[in-house]
Amino acid sequence: MQTGIGWRHPHYGELLERQLAIGFLEVHSENFFADGGAALAVLRRGRAHYPVSLHGVGLSLGSVQGVDAWHLERLARLVTQIEPVRVSDHACFARASIRTSAGLRDVHASDLLPVPFSDEALDTMVANVQQVQDRLRRSISVENLSAYVSWDGDSMQETEFLIALAQRSGCGLLVDVNNLYVNALNHKLRDATVDPLQECRSWLDALPAQHVTEIHLAGHADCGDIVIDDHGSAVCDAVWALYRHALARFGAVPTLIEWDTDVPALDVLVHEAMTADGHLRECAP
Amino acid sequence: MKNLAAQQQALLQLLFTGAAAPPALPHGAPAATGLPFHGERGLRAYRANGLALAERTLTGAFPVLAQLVGAESFTALSREFWLTHPPRCGDLAQWGDALAQFLQTNSQLADEPYLPDVARVEWALHVAAGAADQAADMASFALLASADPATLSLRLASGTLVLASNYPVASITTAHQSGTPSLAEAGAMLRAGTAEHALVWRAGLRPCVRPCGPGEAALVTALLRGASLLAALESAPGLDFQGWLSMAVQSGLVLGSGSLPTPE
Numbered sequence: 001m002q003t004g005i006g007w008r009h010p011h012y013g014e015l016l017e018r019q020l021a022i023g024f025l026e027v028h029s030e031n032f033f034a035d036g037g038a039a040l041a042v043l044r045r046g047r048a049h050y051p052v053s054l055h056g057v058g059l060s061l062g063s064v065q066g067v068d069a070w071h072l073e074r075l076a077r078l079v080t081q082i083e084p085v086r087v088s089d090h091a092c093f094a095r096a097s098i099r100t101s102a103g104l105r106d107v108h109a110s111d112l113l114p115v116p117f118s119d120e121a122l123d124t125m126v127a128n129v130q131q132v133q134d135r136l137r138r139s140i141s142v143e144n145l146s147a148y149v150s151w152d153g154d155s156m157q158e159t160e161f162l163i164a165l166a167q168r169s170g171c172g173l174l175v176d177v178n179n180l181y182v183n184a185l186n187h188k189l190r191d192a193t194v195d196p197l198q199e200c201r202s203w204l205d206a207l208p209a210q211h212v213t214e215i216h217l218a219g220h221a222d223c224g225d226i227v228i229d230d231h232g233s234a235v236c237d238a239v240w241a242l243y244r245h246a247l248a249r250f251g252a253v254p255t256l257i258e259w260d261t262d263v264p265a266l267d268v269l270v271h272e273a274m275t276a277d278g279h280l281r282e283c284a285p
Numbered sequence: 286m287k288n289l290a291a292q293q294q295a296l297l298q299l300l301f302t303g304a305a306a307p308p309a310l311p312h313g314a315p316a317a318t319g320l321p322f323h324g325e326r327g328l329r330a331y332r333a334n335g336l337a338l339a340e341r342t343l344t345g346a347f348p349v350l351a352q353l354v355g356a357e358s359f360t361a362l363s364r365e366f367w368l369t370h371p372p373r374c375g376d377l378a379q380w381g382d383a384l385a386q387f388l389q390t391n392s393q394l395a396d397e398p399y400l401p402d403v404a405r406v407e408w409a410l411h412v413a414a415g416a417a418d419q420a421a422d423m424a425s426f427a428l429l430a431s432a433d434p435a436t437l438s439l440r441l442a443s444g445t446l447v448l449a450s451n452y453p454v455a456s457i458t459t460a461h462q463s464g465t466p467s468l469a470e471a472g473a474m475l476r477a478g479t480a481e482h483a484l485v486w487r488a489g490l491r492p493c494v495r496p497c498g499p500g501e502a503a504l505v506t507a508l509l510r511g512a513s514l515l516a517a518l519e520s521a522p523g524l525d526f527q528g529w530l531s532m533a534v535q536s537g538l539v540l541g542s543g544s545l546p547t548p549e
Contacts, residue, residue, distance in 0.1 A: 031378075033378065034414070034415025034416075035415060035417040037414050041418075058374075064289050096290070099302075107373065108371075108373055108374050109335065110372050111335060113293075113296060115293075118289070121289055147327075149296070149327035149328060225326055
């Protein structure tokens with residue numbers, strides 16, 4: 001099985017007990033930055049049975065401020081301890097200084113905020129990714145976002161940005177198919193002529209297969225006036241269809257089922273992973 | 286300031302302060318920042334996500350405080366703290382250390398002056414939960430019978446801390462955690478003006494808190510400061526050390542003994 005599941009707190013004990021056949025476990029790196037304690041002990045036990053993918057949400061690879069040295073050292077320590085099968089984070093920023101009544105204050109927004117697709121943003125992200133890879137002594141994978149705002153004056157397409165990032169830094173690309181679909185659905189809310197599936201297929205077709213190291217699948221929430229990538233439901237039919245398209249293009253890429261809110265029974269998650277595995281075996285060239 | 290820096294500052298400024306444009310941007314910056322073109326609904330989504338994340342994070346670290354103030358007030362408190370004391374780093378487990386001080390200066394909570402100390406106890410428990418793992422070394426206790434206590438110290442569990450409070454904060458915390466004492470008994474202690482020292486430590490992987498007497502508080506505080514066992518005992522003259530040590534070892538508070546570093 002090449003598909004994995006996001007291993008979250010409600011399933012810590014059950015998965016260790018049942019030791020189900022799963023390709024790999026994905027955890028959020030930052031949840032294991034502590035010096036010790038119960039969470040880290042659980043992760044070590046999980047690692048004894050499964051490959052672990054460390055997926056970060058806080059490196060802020062697109063920040064002009066650069067990579068937070070403390071964060072990078074904690075990640076490096078965790079990588080040494082866990083020996084993960086993959087290390088990844090997002091093509092986003094979260095750190096900047098804001099002006100408050102007490103003066104300038106450094107803030108980490110704890111979110112995945114989009115960067116403009118500009119030369120300056122690309123230079124910044126390449127430098128930050130290279131710094132992370134130099135410290136970790138391994139390549140990382142960088143994930144495309146679901147973005148709810150965008151910037152005027154982009155000088156390139158998102159795919160051009162990601163391809164250049166991969167070429168210049170040597171990082172891999174983590175393709176989140178649900179994120180693509182969420183972006184396309186939100187685009188359609190602003191422009192009724194948009195065909196979300198076609199937009200996503202074109203996006204996938206623009207990406208060279210050799211850069212793609214992992215695929216993420218998840219559910220989303222349609223709030224009517226906006227679609228949110230909430231990782232709170234099953235993968236929808238359209239995303240499964242796009243996943244098959246991605247597999248046909250990228251090959252048998254390790255795939256993750258993410259489910260972070262309203263986490264269901266472990267068997268539901270495993271069923272989703274088995275469904276992904278079935279597609280993977282059928283579609284990958 | 287380069288354009289990208291201005292853009293990133295502008296977006297965070299919008300998220301945390303709602304300001305349309307940060308006042309420190311250079312001439313022409315509001316246009317150059319390229320503020321989000323379909324921004325308003327997206328900004329609301331990011332803001333809502335941040336506020337929900339704040340509440341989840343603080344509820345995880347301060348579950349007793351959340352029960353004490355009630356769901357509605359805790360939501361409001363979380364939101365205000367998020368906006369006025371936003372995180373500085375990407376590990377949200379590090380966010381919340383300033384909550385006790387924030388509560389202390391919150392005029393709406395002035396009628397419940399014990400809440401900041403409850404927050405201090407819960408933050409200490411939170412820190413202890415992630416402290417470095419340590420194993421007990423039972424053989425090392427043999428030193429207590431053979432070495433000069435002026436040259437010895439005791440090795441305390443990870444995350445050990447003593448907090449002095451004018452309120453029964455340890456009892457309030459354990460009443461909500463485990464029902465001991467009962468909520469009614471903890472309430473009576475609060476009304477009676479009972480002061481307490483709260484002792485926080487980690488027993489194995491489990492963060493613990495209990496009230497401790499002044500002698501134990503003095504002893505543990507001295508040990509935490511690096512005092513010798515002799516000096517620590519002198520700070521706690523009324524303490525039954527043998528009885529205390531037996532209990533402290535059994536409960537995982539004391540993990541071993543060892544020689545103090547020799548002064549150079």
